[in-house]
Amino acid sequence: MLVRTGSAIWEGNLKEGKGTLGLGSGAFKGAYSFTSRFEQGGGTNPDELLAAAHASCFSMALAHGLDQAGHKPKRVSTTAKVHLEKGAAGFSITLIELNLEAEVPGINERTFMEQAQKAKAGCPVSRALAATEIKLNAKLLAASGA
Numbered sequence: 001m002l003v004r005t006g007s008a009i010w011e012g013n014l015k016e017g018k019g020t021l022g023l024g025s026g027a028f029k030g031a032y033s034f035t036s037r038f039e040q041g042g043g044t045n046p047d048e049l050l051a052a053a054h055a056s057c058f059s060m061a062l063a064h065g066l067d068q069a070g071h072k073p074k075r076v077s078t079t080a081k082v083h084l085e086k087g088a089a090g091f092s093i094t095l096i097e098l099n100l101e102a103e104v105p106g107i108n109e110r111t112f113m114e115q116a117q118k119a120k121a122g123c124p125v126s127r128a129l130a131a132t133e134i135k136l137n138a139k140l141l142a143a144s145g146a
Helices: 034-038 046-068 109-122 124-128
Strands: 006-011 018-023 029-033 075-087 090-103 133-141
Touching (some): 046 075, 046 090, 090 109, 109 133
Parallel strands (some): 090 133
Antiparallel strands (some): 006 018, 018 029, 075 090
């Protein structure tokens, strides 16, 4: 079983405090604050990190699924948009949009969409976020240099 870690330190109250967070691998360490999460301040935030995790997991799952189905992908590019909204119970992540563009030589649109839907449902991050609506917008690009 693999175990991955992340850590965070927060100092002060919510609005005036500040924090640092990092990945256990040491690949990233950064600052976060109230303004970086709920306004437009510098630094990162948990929602942005979640978006990066989901986009990368989905891209890997799709590349694997395509390859297993006999369609070696040239490029899979995914941007995840995490929607954070304030409701009566406080802030919630209400929607994640996966915006996909891929170059997959020799695949038809139907097979591509089937594989994209399988990856959306099956990637570990999607499964962990199953309580949140996940919308997929997929575009198959014409293969260049074919």
